[in-house]
Amino acid sequence: MNLARYCLTSAAPDPGKSALEVVGPGVDLLETWKFADLTRQVLAVAAGLTASGLDQGDRILLRIGHSSDFPLLFFGAIAAGCVPIPTSSQLTAAETGLLLADSGARLVLHDGKTTLPDDTAITALGPDGIRDLKSATPAGFAETAPDDPAFLIYTSGTSGRPKGVLHAHRAAAARRPMDRGWYGMQRDDRLLHAGAFNWTYTLGAGLMDPWANGATSVVYDGPREPDVWPDLLTRSRATLFAAVPSLYRRILKYGEVTRRSFPDLRHGLTAGEALSVSLYQDWKTRSGRELYEALGMSEISTYLSSSPDVPVKPGSPGRPQAGRKVTLLRETDLRELGETVSFAEVEETGLLAVHRDEPGLMLGYWNNPQETEAAFRGDWFLTGDRARADADGYYWYEGRADDLMNAFGYRVAPEEVERVLAADGQVQEVAVTAVPARDGVSLITAFVVPQDPASFDEGRLAEHAARHLAEYKRPKVYRAVDSLPRTPSGKVKRTVLRQARSS
CATH class of the missing domain: 3.40.50.12780 (ANL, N-terminal domain)
Structure with a gap:
C-alpha cells in the first residue's frame, strides 16, 4: 500500500475529471488539475526525489506557502516512499530549526518566501530545484507496506516542545x-x-x-x-x-x-x-x-x-x-501507571481513548518511545480529551485533561509560549492560558509579573513574541499582575487565571 497511490487511484476516477481547483481573488480560477495530470506530476516529483539520492524513509521538511506546490511535493514525497513533514509557513527560523533538528530531515524544500532554519549544512532546494523535480520523467509509486512511515506531523506537546506524530501509509x-x-x-x-x-x-x-x-x-x-x-x-x-x-x-x-x-x-x-x-x-x-x-x-x-x-x-x-474503537476510561484508574483500566458509565465523565488496533492511529511519537508508551494504558491510547456519553451514544466534550490551548484549530502548549516570553528581560514571571472572551471564543492570554511594573512595555514584549513565535501561538492579550496564583507545591493554577474573562 502506498498512501499517494491510494488517494489518487483507489476510486478509479475519470482521468479527465477535475481533481483540484485553485481559485483566487474575485473567484477567478487560477489552476485546474485533472486526475491524470495531478497523478503524472506527483510521480514526476517522486522520480526527481529518488534520482537526487533520497532513500525510502528519508524525511523531507516542507517550507511551502499556500501554493499548489505543497500538495504536489507532499504526495510526491510519499509516492517516492519518503516521509514529508508539513509545516506552517508562519513558523520562525528558530521554530523551524527545532523541527529540522528533531526530525533529522535530509532535505528542505522551500518556495523562497518562507523562513528557513539557521542550519546551513542541510540541503535545501528552492524554486529552481522544485521546478527541476516537477520536470523529471514520471516513474511508478514506491512499493511500501501499510505500516511503513508515510508522513510526520509536528504538534504541541505537554512539555511545551513540539513532538512528531508519525503516520503510516494505512492512514x-x-x-x-x-x-x-x-x-x-x-x-x-x-x-x-x-x-x-x-x-x-x-x-x-x-x-x-x-x-x-x-x-x-x-x-x-x-x-x-x-x-x-x-x-x-x-x-x-x-x-x-x-x-x-x-x-x-x-x-x-x-x-x-x-x-x-x-x-x-x-x-x-x-x-x-x-x-x-x-x-x-x-x-x-x-x-x-x-x-x-x-x-x-x-x-x-x-x-x-x-x-x-x-x-x-x-x-x-x-x-x-462506524468501525472506530473508541471508549471512555475512568480517570481515577489513570492516576497510576498500569495496564488495568475500567470504563465510564453513561453520563460519567471519563477520558476519551482509542484502541491501539485502530488502523488510523499513529505509529508513534517520532524518536520518543517513552512518550509513546506513556500515551497508552493497556490497549488504549489516551487522547487527553475528557468527555461523557449519553444513553444514545453521543459524546459530550468536557475539555482537555492537560493545559494545551486551542488557537483557531491549532493546539498550542502554554509552556512553549512562556519560555519565549520569559526570555525578555522585563519579565520576572509569566503564565499563559486561553481565557474565554465570549461564547465559543477564547484568547491566548499572557499574565506577566514584570521586573519593574513602572517601566513594563507591553508593545516591546509583543514584538519579542512576534520574532520568536508563529502568529497563531502569540498572546492576543497581555496582563500585568502582581503575582501568579499557585498551588502549595508551586504549580501555576491556570484554572484561576482562566476565570478572568478577557476585556
Whole structure:
C-alpha cells in the first residue's frame, strides 16, 4: 500500500475529471488539475526525489506557502516512499530549526518566501530545484507496506516542545469511516476547504478524502476577509464546505448569508475547535443548512462526528464513526501507571481513548518511545480529551485533561509560549492560558509579573513574541499582575487565571 497511490487511484476516477481547483481573488480560477495530470506530476516529483539520492524513509521538511506546490511535493514525497513533514509557513527560523533538528530531515524544500532554519549544512532546494523535480520523467509509486512511515506531523506537546506524530501509509484508507460518518461524500462532490494547504486538516479533509472518493477539491488562494466566503461558495459551486467554527462565526457576522445563499451547498463541516450551540443554531437558521461537527486529533484524525446519517445534537460533536474503537476510561484508574483500566458509565465523565488496533492511529511519537508508551494504558491510547456519553451514544466534550490551548484549530502548549516570553528581560514571571472572551471564543492570554511594573512595555514584549513565535501561538492579550496564583507545591493554577474573562 502506498498512501499517494491510494488517494489518487483507489476510486478509479475519470482521468479527465477535475481533481483540484485553485481559485483566487474575485473567484477567478487560477489552476485546474485533472486526475491524470495531478497523478503524472506527483510521480514526476517522486522520480526527481529518488534520482537526487533520497532513500525510502528519508524525511523531507516542507517550507511551502499556500501554493499548489505543497500538495504536489507532499504526495510526491510519499509516492517516492519518503516521509514529508508539513509545516506552517508562519513558523520562525528558530521554530523551524527545532523541527529540522528533531526530525533529522535530509532535505528542505522551500518556495523562497518562507523562513528557513539557521542550519546551513542541510540541503535545501528552492524554486529552481522544485521546478527541476516537477520536470523529471514520471516513474511508478514506491512499493511500501501499510505500516511503513508515510508522513510526520509536528504538534504541541505537554512539555511545551513540539513532538512528531508519525503516520503510516494505512492512514488514508483508515479515514474511510469519515466518508459516511461525517462528510456524506459523493463522487460528484466539490469540497471547498478554507484552510491553507500546509494545515493537516486541509491535507486530510480537503485533499486525501475527496480524491480517494473521486471528488473535486476546491482551495482558495486570496484575501481571507470573512465577507468573501458567501460569494466564493456560490461561484465555486461547492457542495461541501469545511472550516473551523471561528470562520463560520466571522462569515455570519460580516457576510451576507440567507437561505438563498450558495445554492449548491448541501451542508457545512467543522472541526478543530468546539462548536458552540449558539453558533450552530445561528448558522442553521440563517443558511438553512446543517453543520456537522467532528472531533479528532493529529494522532488519529477525526473519530467522533455527526453526519447526514447521524443527526446533530447541538453541543455534541456526535458519535463514534462506524468501525472506530473508541471508549471512555475512568480517570481515577489513570492516576497510576498500569495496564488495568475500567470504563465510564453513561453520563460519567471519563477520558476519551482509542484502541491501539485502530488502523488510523499513529505509529508513534517520532524518536520518543517513552512518550509513546506513556500515551497508552493497556490497549488504549489516551487522547487527553475528557468527555461523557449519553444513553444514545453521543459524546459530550468536557475539555482537555492537560493545559494545551486551542488557537483557531491549532493546539498550542502554554509552556512553549512562556519560555519565549520569559526570555525578555522585563519579565520576572509569566503564565499563559486561553481565557474565554465570549461564547465559543477564547484568547491566548499572557499574565506577566514584570521586573519593574513602572517601566513594563507591553508593545516591546509583543514584538519579542512576534520574532520568536508563529502568529497563531502569540498572546492576543497581555496582563500585568502582581503575582501568579499557585498551588502549595508551586504549580501555576491556570484554572484561576482562566476565570478572568478577557476585556
